[in-house]
Amino acid sequence: MPTYRQIHDRLLGHYGPQDWWPANSPFEVMVGAILTQNTAWTNVEKAIANLRRAKVLSAKAIANLPATDLAELIRPSGYFNIKAKRLQNFCRWYLEQGGLSALKKRDTAELRDALLSVNGVGPETADDMLVYAFERPVFVIDAYTRRLFSRIGLIAGDEGYEILRHQVEQAFARDKSRLERFNELHALIVIHAKAHCRKQPACVGCPLSFDCQVGRDENTA
DNA sequence: ACCCAGGGTCATA
DNA sequence: TATGACCATGGG
Known part of the structure; x- marks a missing residue:
């Protein structure tokens, strides 16, 4: 064995x-981690391409977008209504916490608990973020x-x-x-x-x- | 037509 | 604690 x-x-x-992770920035890793929940990655690529084309691939833009507009953009990734809420939950939390630079300063265990406190972020999604966006072991x-x-x-x-x-x-x-x-x-x-x-x-x-x-x-x- | 994908939440027992 | 329902598009 x-x-x-x-x-x-x-x-x-x-x-x-x-x-890995196929993304252009840590924030994009996190967006992808939420969008790929129980979903084929090829579908996620289409959703992320839509966000990029619409110039809303940022925490502020996603947080301020009408939920129905966001849902329409991420439609190809499936579960688009619930994922639109999850993305906005996450982005608002992300901004409240001070963004990437502030989050990077946190201890791994504490950061993990904080990520898990966001509705829509479960253990696998949080760990994807920790490894591929925050480079934690x-x-x-x-x-x-x-x-x-x-x-x-x-x-x-x-x-x-x-x-x-x-x-x-x-x-x-x-x-x-x-x-x-x-x-x-x-x-x-x-x-x-x-x-x-x-x-x-x-x-x-x-x-x-x-x-x-x-x-x-x-x-x- | 059927299966399932780089899951998570919520209600129920 | 442990199931079950629900979310939904797209490729094989």
């Missing part, structure tokens, strides 16, 4: 560095990660989010460059899942030498 570190190394060797747990680790046998699969996060983070606790490891591992797992989608009957050419089928929901073993 491979270790978390071996999984990281094998995926990295096979797919190469992913250079936290590991993001998503559905793919649960499937992969449980099918390999490293976890049961029904553990709580925090339990899993700490378990993986502990595996790299003494790693000098664990931020880069957490950054890559999450991105690699997502890319790996996309590479082995529903079109294939098995995890063909799996770099983990294991038919993990991360891109499939069923098949729990």
Whole structure:
């Protein structure tokens, strides 16, 4: 049974560095993190392109936009009514807190709690922001990660989010460059899942030498 | 036609 | 604490 570190190394060797998050600024990372909730990234790209074209890809602009206008711009990303509210909740909070420069000064644990206090920001979204916008060494747990680790046998699969996060983070606790490891591992797992989608009957050419089928929901073993 | 995507919130038991 | 309903577009 491979270790978390071996999984990281094998995926990295096979797919190469992913250079995440695909965004032009920390704020754009945060917008994308909210828009990609349970949504394909290709749809998020369209929504972000709309925001950029409308010149409202900033906290102030989004906070001051009529909710119905914002919803229309982000329509391609799905759940557009609720996500318009979430984006505005977040942007107003972001401005109240003093913006990026003020947030960057906060301790990681405190910043995480603050992010989680925003309605519409859950654990995965907060951790996406912490790693890819604030460069803090936290590991993001998503559905793919649960499937992969449980099918390999490293976890049961029904553990709580925090339990899993700490378990993986502990595996790299003494790693000098664990931020880069957490950054890559999450991105690699997502890319790996996309590479082995529903079109294939098995995890063909799996770099983990294991038919993990991360891109499939069923098949729990 | 069906499945699900780089989740989160809220009501209910 | 633990399910279930709900949110909604777009690609395979």
